[in-house]
Amino acid sequence: xxxxxxxxxxxxxxxxxxxxxxxxxxxxxxxxxxxxxxxxxxxxxxxxxxxxxxxxxxxxxxxxxxxxxxxxxxxxxxxxxxxxxxxxxxxxxxxxxxxxxxxxxxxxxxxxxxxxxxxxxxxxxxxxxxxxxxxxxxxxxxxxxxxxxxxxxxxxxxxxxxxxxxxxxxxxxxxxxxxxxxxxxxxxxxxxxxxxxxxxxxxxxxxxxxxxxxxxxxxxxxxxxxxxxxxxxxxxxxxxxxxxxxxxxxxxxxxxxxxxxxxxxxxxxxxxxxxxxxxxxxxxxx
Numbered sequence: 539x540x541x542x543x544x545x546x547x548x549x550x551x552x553x554x555x556x557x558x559x560x561x562x563x564x565x566x567x568x569x570x571x572x573x574x575x576x577x578x579x580x581x582x583x584x585x586x587x588x589x590x591x592x593x594x595x596x597x598x599x600x601x602x603x604x605x606x607x608x609x610x611x612x613x614x615x616x617x618x619x620x621x622x623x624x625x626x627x628x629x630x631x632x633x634x635x636x637x638x639x640x641x642x643x644x645x646x647x648x649x650x651x652x653x654x655x656x657x658x659x660x661x662x663x664x665x666x667x668x669x670x671x672x673x674x675x676x677x678x679x680x681x682x683x684x685x686x687x688x689x690x691x692x693x694x695x696x697x698x699x700x701x702x703x704x705x706x707x708x709x710x711x712x713x714x715x716x717x718x719x720x721x722x723x724x725x726x727x728x729x730x731x732x733x734x735x736x737x738x739x740x741x742x743x744x745x746x747x748x749x750x751x752x753x754x755x756x757x758x759x760x761x762x763x764x765x766x767x768x769x770x771x772x773x774x775x776x777x778x779x780x781x782x783x784x785x786x787x788x789x790x791x792x793x794x795x796x797x798x799x800x801x802x803x804x805x806x807x808x809x810x811x812x813x814x815x816x817x818x819x820x821x822x823x824x
Contacts, residue, residue, distance in 0.1 A: 555668040556627045562661030563672070564598075564634030569641045570654040572597060577705050577717040578658065579698045579724070581605060581674035582631075587701065591708055598635030602628070605673050612677040615685065623670020624677060631672070647716050655720040659727025666732060739789050740810050741782045743796055744768075745803035748778040754795050755780075759788055783810070 567578065575590055577583045585600030594600070605628050612621045644650040665672050671680070679693040698721065705714040745751055752763045764781040784792055789807065796803050 559664030560630035628673030655723025663731025
């Protein structure tokens with residue numbers, strides 16, 4: 539395995555991601571979420587809901603207590619490495635939550651909800667770039683997915699639907715709706731962070747000079763191409779379509795190469811969410 543591909547599996551790299559991501563989450567929860575009584579999703583949301591209604595302990599300590607049964611289940615059903623990294627994230631979020639002494643002053647509830655969702659989602663996404671998770675509901679979702687093939691997204695949807703239903707029964711409805719907006723923004727931010735380093739452009743090139751274009755791409759851009767056999771539907775002529783996976787920076791150079799060789803070429807570009815394998819990102823094994 540090349541050295542740069544081993545990097546993602548190193549202890550200090552994963553611990554670093556978890557530490558940074560947990561700190562960002564704790565800032566969102568302590569400095570924005572709790573002052574506005576927002577309900578986060580997952581087990582921290584349960585802890586927040588208990589705190590808002592009883593003033594017992596605080597959401598950070600309640601989150602720690604709620605994680606105990608989850609990690610007992612995780613110890614029985616999930617790999618020790620995944621569980622260890624997830625436990626680190628859970629502990630760090632709790633510790634950082636206790637230590638953060640400040641809050642962001644925002645009077646507008648909607649603005650606060652949007653900021654809360656963005657910052658929390660960024661932190662969650664950074665942690666999920668590691669070989670662990672944020673603990674809590676993540677552990678239960680992974681167990682259900684591995685044993686019963688229940689989608690992780692479905693677990694979160696059902697759990698949070700129940701959580702916000704309880705919130706409607708015990709808290710101000712406007713507050714619960716603002717929390718739902720924050721969680722929607724959070725999920726979008728998570729997807730963005732996760733795709734930042736794996737996202738590529740997928741280019742399809744239909745040309746009468748596929749071999750010449752392929753050779754030039756490999757020579758000038760130092761990337762591989764794939765030649766796909768195809769048949770034109772109108773004239774039934776056999777063609778060769780080039781498929782190239784490329785990053786945003788190289789895309790314009792690829793376009794210049796294609797049209798400098800064949801000005802009549804057809805150049806199609808699509809976004810990809812994730813590209814794994816070969817010379818790109820390596821698939822994570824938890």
